[in-house]
Structure formats: C-alpha cells, structure tokens
Amino acid sequence: MVAGKGGVGKTTVTAVLATAAADVGLRVLVVTLDGRPGLAALFGANASAGSTYDGDIVASGRGPGKRGSIHLRTLSAGEALQDYLATQGLARLAKRLVNTGVVDVVASAAPGIDDLLVLGKIKHLVGLAGPDGPHDLVIADGPAAGHAISFLRSPSAMATTVRGGPLRSQAIEIDGMLRDPARSRVMLVALPETTPVNELSETAATMTSEVGVALAPVVVNGVDRAGDVEALVAAGRVMDDDFGAAARFRATRCAVHSREVERLNSLLGNSPIELPHVPTAGLTARDVERLARILTEQVS
Amino acid sequence: MKSKRRSHGSFADLVDSAKVVVCCGSGGVGKTTTAAAVAIEAAQRGRRVCVITIDPARRLADALGIAGELGNDTTRVVLPEGEMWATMLDARTTFDGVIRRHARDEKQVDRILGNQFYVNVASRLSGSQEYMAAERLFELHNDDRFDLIVVDTPPSREALDFLEAPQKLMNFLDHRVYRWLIAPARGGLKVLNIAAQPILRTIGRVIGADVLADAIDFFQAFEGIEEGFRARAEEVQTLLRSPETRYVVVASPRHDTVNEAMYFVSQLGRTGMDTSAVIVNRLQPRFGKHSATKLRGAIKRLEAESPDSDELVLHRNMADLVAVADAEDKSIEPLLTFAESAIVARVALRADDVHDLTSIGSIGREIFGDR
Numbered sequence: 001m002v003a004g005k006g007g008v009g010k011t012t013v014t015a016v017l018a019t020a021a022a023d024v025g026l027r028v029l030v031v032t033l034d035g036r037p038g039l040a041a042l043f044g045a046n047a048s049a050g051s052t053y054d055g056d057i058v059a060s061g062r063g064p065g066k067r068g069s070i071h072l073r074t075l076s077a078g079e080a081l082q083d084y085l086a087t088q089g090l091a092r093l094a095k096r097l098v099n100t101g102v103v104d105v106v107a108s109a110a111p112g113i114d115d116l117l118v119l120g121k122i123k124h125l126v127g128l129a130g131p132d133g134p135h136d137l138v139i140a141d142g143p144a145a146g147h148a149i150s151f152l153r154s155p156s157a158m159a160t161t162v163r164g165g166p167l168r169s170q171a172i173e174i175d176g177m178l179r180d181p182a183r184s185r186v187m188l189v190a191l192p193e194t195t196p197v198n199e200l201s202e203t204a205a206t207m208t209s210e211v212g213v214a215l216a217p218v219v220v221n222g223v224d225r226a227g228d229v230e231a232l233v234a235a236g237r238v239m240d241d242d243f244g245a246a247a248r249f250r251a252t253r254c255a256v257h258s259r260e261v262e263r264l265n266s267l268l269g270n271s272p273i274e275l276p277h278v279p280t281a282g283l284t285a286r287d288v289e290r291l292a293r294i295l296t297e298q299v300s
Numbered sequence: 301m302k303s304k305r306r307s308h309g310s311f312a313d314l315v316d317s318a319k320v321v322v323c324c325g326s327g328g329v330g331k332t333t334t335a336a337a338v339a340i341e342a343a344q345r346g347r348r349v350c351v352i353t354i355d356p357a358r359r360l361a362d363a364l365g366i367a368g369e370l371g372n373d374t375t376r377v378v379l380p381e382g383e384m385w386a387t388m389l390d391a392r393t394t395f396d397g398v399i400r401r402h403a404r405d406e407k408q409v410d411r412i413l414g415n416q417f418y419v420n421v422a423s424r425l426s427g428s429q430e431y432m433a434a435e436r437l438f439e440l441h442n443d444d445r446f447d448l449i450v451v452d453t454p455p456s457r458e459a460l461d462f463l464e465a466p467q468k469l470m471n472f473l474d475h476r477v478y479r480w481l482i483a484p485a486r487g488g489l490k491v492l493n494i495a496a497q498p499i500l501r502t503i504g505r506v507i508g509a510d511v512l513a514d515a516i517d518f519f520q521a522f523e524g525i526e527e528g529f530r531a532r533a534e535e536v537q538t539l540l541r542s543p544e545t546r547y548v549v550v551a552s553p554r555h556d557t558v559n560e561a562m563y564f565v566s567q568l569g570r571t572g573m574d575t576s577a578v579i580v581n582r583l584q585p586r587f588g589k590h591s592a593t594k595l596r597g598a599i600k601r602l603e604a605e606s607p608d609s610d611e612l613v614l615h616r617n618m619a620d621l622v623a624v625a626d627a628e629d630k631s632i633e634p635l636l637t638f639a640e641s642a643i644v645a646r647v648a649l650r651a652d653d654v655h656d657l658t659s660i661g662s663i664g665r666e667i668f669g670d671r
Contacts, residue, residue: 006455007328007552034457038556088502102503104425104472109417109515110507111424162508194653195357226620228613242588243614249585250617252651279623281631282555 001122001152003142003203004189008196009221009275012283012291013189014141015042016275018070019292020299021137025063028070029055029135031122033077033143043070044285052076071135075121077114081107084117110161112154115143119155119174126183142186149203152178152186152211181214189219190264190272192257201267217273217299220264223257224277230254273298311643311668314576315342318546320441320449320539323579324462324568325550326560327455330581332356333654333663334550334647335452336364336386340657341664342448343382350374350385350440352451354433359655361388372397372436379657385446391432395422398435402528408521416511417518425472429454430465431533438536457560459547459567463540466533473522473529546576549642551635553583553628558635565639577643579667580632584624585648592626595619645669 002017004010011032018028032039032053040046043058053072062068081103107114125138143151155175162168177183186207190200200218207213233251238244257277265271273295278287315321315338323335332353339351353364361367364386366375371393374385396413403409412418422428433453440449453462504512539545547568551561565575595618602612636644645667654660 005328006326007557011556038559085502085506088506105515106503106507108420108425109503109511111420113507161511165505165508167506194655195359198358226617229617232610232613237610238614242590243618246587246618246621247614249587249651250621256652279620279627281553281624281627 001140001142001184002187002189003148005196005199008189008191010189011039011141012042012288013187013219013221013275014139015039015283015288016291016295017187018139019043019059019288020295021139022059022062022068022070023292023296025065025067026136027068027134029125029129029138030070030072031125031138031140032072032074033118033141039141040072042283042285042288043072073125075118077118078103080117080121081114084120110158112150112157113167115147115151115154116158116167116171116174119151119178120170123174123177126177148186149206149211152207152213156212175212178211178213184213185216186213187216187219189221192220192223192260192264194256194260197260197264197267201264204268217270218264218268219273219275219295220261221275222277223261223274224250224254225257226250226254309643311338311341311577311645312345314546314643315345315347315448318448318576319542319544320437320451321546321548322437322451322453322462322540323548323550324453324456324459324564326457326557326564329550329552329557330647330654331455331550332360332452333660334548334579334581334667335450336360337660337664337667338548339384339386339448339450340377340379340382340661341668342450343377343379343384344664346382347448348383348446349448349450350387350443350446352387352389352433352436352440352449354389354429354452354454356388356452359653360660363656363660374440377657387436387440389429389433389436391429392419392422394432394436394439395428397439398529398532399525402525402532404524408525411521412518412525415514415518415521417514421472421518425469427461427465427468427472430456430462431469431536434462434465434536434540435532438532438539441539457563459549459564460571463568463571463573466537466540470530470533473526541571541573547573548577548579549575549639550579550581551632552581553632555631558631562635562638565635565642575639575642577645578635578639579645579647580635581647582649583628583632583646584621586625587618587621590618590622592619592622595622 002010002014014030018030021028030039040053040056040058045056045058052074054074056072057069058072059068059070085103085106122138122140129135129138142148155171155178158171159168159175162171188200188204188207190196204215204218207215229247230251232238233247238247261272261274275291275294280287321338323331323338325331335351335353339349343349353366356364358367364375364377366386366388369375369388372387372390374387377384377386399412400409403412430453433451437449437451440446456462500512549561549564551557561578568575595615599612599615599619602609602615606612647663647666650659654663
C-alpha cells in the first residue's frame, strides 16, 4: 500500500513499483482508490475513456519468462458500501438506499465502514495472490491526502465499536492482514523538503506504534543531485551572470534535498529509497521505466 | 517573475473590490500558503483581512501564530503594516455553534451535541468540513472587524464539494431520510416506519442496534431545527454565489494538477461562477533568456573542445533548468487558454522551503506583480 500526502508523487511511486515488480516477472494488480485519471498513461497504455479500471491490462510479457504483467483495478468506498448492503439482503433496495441517503446515514453511524469494506476487497484480492492465483502481488495506490492513517485504522476501530456479527470478524481478519508483514506493507512517500519530511516521520511513527502496520522502505521522490554544480558554487567558480544564478539556484536546492534525505535517514534510522528528480512537467512511461530500474538497483 | 497582466484587471483590483476570496485546487499545490500570501498583500493594501486556513503544516501555522490554537479564535498576525488575522478551521466547533444557534433550548442542544451519530456527522461526513468552512466564512464575513475574508478550501478534486456543501448537508439532514425511517402515525405519535423496518433490522445487524438507535435519536432531536438550518444554508449559498465572492484556482505546473485545475475552472463555470484568477505555483524560474536549442549546440561544442570545463557543467545545468521551464510552459498553456478571462499569476519555485512571514510575503509580492 503506497501512502503519502497530496502532491508527493504517490501515484508515480505506485507506477514505478508496479513496473519494477513486473520486470522481475511478477504479475501485479494495481488497485487505485480514487480513480485518478492518467494512471494507465504512466504504463504507456492508451488512456481509457474513463478514469476507472476493471482489471485493464496495461503491461504484459515482462521480465524473466515474459511472465510479468500489470493490471489496473479501481475500488471505490461508496460502491463497496453499496455492494455490502446488497449482499446483506438489501439488493433490491440498493438504489433506493443511495437515493434516500441511507448509505450516508450508515457511513455516518459507523464511521470507517466504507474504508473497512474497501480494505475487505483488498484483502480478498491479496488472498487470491499466489502462483496459482491470477496475480502475485497487489499494490494499492493509497487513499487521498491525509486519510491513510484513519483508513488503515478503520479495522481496529470497527472491531472495538461493533460487538458482534460478520463485520466484526471481517474487521479482525483485515487487521490481522495489516499487521502481518509477510502479507502487507505500507510504503510511505515524501518529497525531500522540510515540511513533507516532518509529516512523513510523524506518519511513520503513528503507523508503526498506533496502527501497528509494517512499513516498507520509505521512498523520497524527486531528489535533485548535481554534485558537479554544487562543487563549482562551493569553490566560488561561478560568475554573477545567468549561468551563475542558475548554478546557485540548483546548488541551493540540491543542498536542501541532501539535507532533507539525510534528516529523514536519521529520523527513521534507515536510508530511504531515492528516486531522482526528472526534468519535466509530467512523467512519461519511459521515465517510469527508468525510475523502476533505479528503484530495483537500490532494493537489491 | 512578473505577474502577467491581462485586460481583466489585476490582483490588486481583485482584493480591493472583493469581500471574499476563495482559494481552491487539489492537494499539494500550495493552496494554504497562497491564501496566506494573498491575505498578507491585501492587508498591506489597507484591507482588514482574515484568512481561514485548513489543516496548515505546522511551520506555516507557526508563521501565522495559530499553531496549537483550538476552537475558532482569530489571531492577529503581526505585519510591518496592515491589519491581518488568521484562524484555523475547527469544523466540530463551528458545527456545534450552528446547532446552538438554531436549537430551541439547552435541552435540545445537549441532546444533539451528546449524540454519537452527531459527532460522526460533524467530524466525518463527507461535505461537513466543506460546509463548515463556508459557514465560518459567512460568520467572519458578517464580522465588522473584517473587510475581506480569504479562505483556503479542504483539498479536493471537485470544486463543487465546496460550492455545493451547504445543499448537500441540507439534503442529508433533510426530512427525506428521516421521513423515510420514521413515519408519523395517527395521533401525531412518531413510530418507526414499517416499510423501513426490514432495512432497519438489517442495518442494525450490520452496524449494531445501539449505533442505529443513536442515528434515529439524532434525527428525532434534530427535528425543528431544519428550518433555521435551511435558511442559514441558503444565506451561505447566496454569499458563495455573490459577485463579492471571487474564486482563485491554485495549480502547480505538473500535467496532472493542470488537468485538475482545468476541471475546477469548468466546474465553477458550470455553476455560473467565474474563475477570477489562476495562480500557478512552484514554476521553475528562468535565469535570462536561453533557448534549449542554443544550449544544446553550445553543450555539443564544449563536449568536443573542453570536456572538463566549468563552462560545460554550467551549460548542462542551465539546459536542465530550461528543459523544465519549457515543459512547464507547455503544460500550463491549456489552462491559461481555458481560463481566458482569469488574471494569471506565476509564482517561482523557491530553492528552499517557504516557512516564515517574509518568504510568504515574497510570494504575495510575486502574485501581485510588484517586486
């Protein structure tokens, strides 16, 4: 599960991770929770008309034995709740439940029920994973900005508030999956800037101590390293012209980035995975492939 | 970098004439900082401004002096000149205030505020935070201390989440759900709707009977408040749609956020709202006017003639930065064309974090186009 605040490149990291996994021959299912348009394009697939996916294949024949592949699937909290109410004998009334706002009432009466049901679907998909299943690995592009903690906490919260019944046992099972590092890990993403690093280290602490999930290595996205430029500026070998101003700007930013990566390293007690800054305004599938190779080198 | 002036006036005109400025945009584009920067600049132009921030990063809250503030206090922000206040949205406290205002008596207030379902609605129901931002905006707009309210909005991919929040919440609290669950029986006694019973039983089984009882109790307690609540929601809605309220869409130059910003502009347009201004944040600054083509030529020559020279390093660096700036210009072009009647401000990416009043102020000066 990939998580991070808005704007840090959570979706990019999801795409990079999925590509890296497919390149070692894994069949990957990418689950997106907010139907962000453009995810398919990051895999070089033609952007489908809508922004929701239902198992769309965006890559195949990758890695050893040409076994690696990537499928996309969208899960929505509202739909998960409707589906659930439908399976509870309310199928005929499902539409009316939405129209009358009863679904909203249920979601408010039992906050987190929709998150829990989405996690339930993810758990189901994780359960199918394996050599004989349809995929080997599920990567979820986590919930939107700031919700990751309440999202992942929903099973344990539900297990304490609901006293019995199928929902409680499901909550306990999902919580078990989240706490089992062999089955699930949370990959946190940050940018190499002061505020995102502070927020990430707080989130990491809450995730491990309060939510009880296992963390995958942290990813720092968009790290700019230009040692040669930094060296010139440090040695005073730049002039007061445009080129000098550009070099000083770059050197300052690189210094901030190395300082923040270093700070994250000491806050977390281990070194994060670094994805380099790509000089563009939007990543292409080719950039994603290159970043995937860089990620693989750092993990192995 | 100078803010590009079009024939539609300037940011200065905008903050001088508006009573409310709403900053909207997706998460992570620097909306909160931008709202603060616009407020600082407006204050320095002589307007008495209050900025409402939503979940600011701690360093920004520190800079505004609102870190650790609870409730709905407004805090004076000390500027070299001008009068400015800041407040952090506390959706729960705002909601409690709304209930207090419309309730018949203390008993009804206690019954509602003490209800767990209400607590969930106030803190978690989608749209509640948006509506409370609008409600807070309305309250401060009516406060004589301020001429202008600048509001940051909760991160969202939908501009309508904010604009339609009052209506959405009204629908939720409206009779419809309630009437459906509880039908008036003969003799004026309210009983559970028989038609709804199987559903209630099922829902009760799913979420627990006591949880459901809380929900029903809440709707019962809420009865009699809807009218006042509705009237207020309509007033808030009217303010959001008044010409005194201006919408500023904040974007970053990345493809995905540009697309999201265009979606915001079109949604605003669909509800009859103009996007008064677009602020593109975090643009790669240009250092002089160097073209990518010329730089490529120079780099080729240097690679052949002096591969170990400082010149080559400096040219490559310039080429990297120009590549980003060119890509960003191309990326934001559709947005600028699309929001053709909007004032456009470009804000350069800072090499270091923006975290104090001085650096926020420098962003303000850039937005307003006078350095």
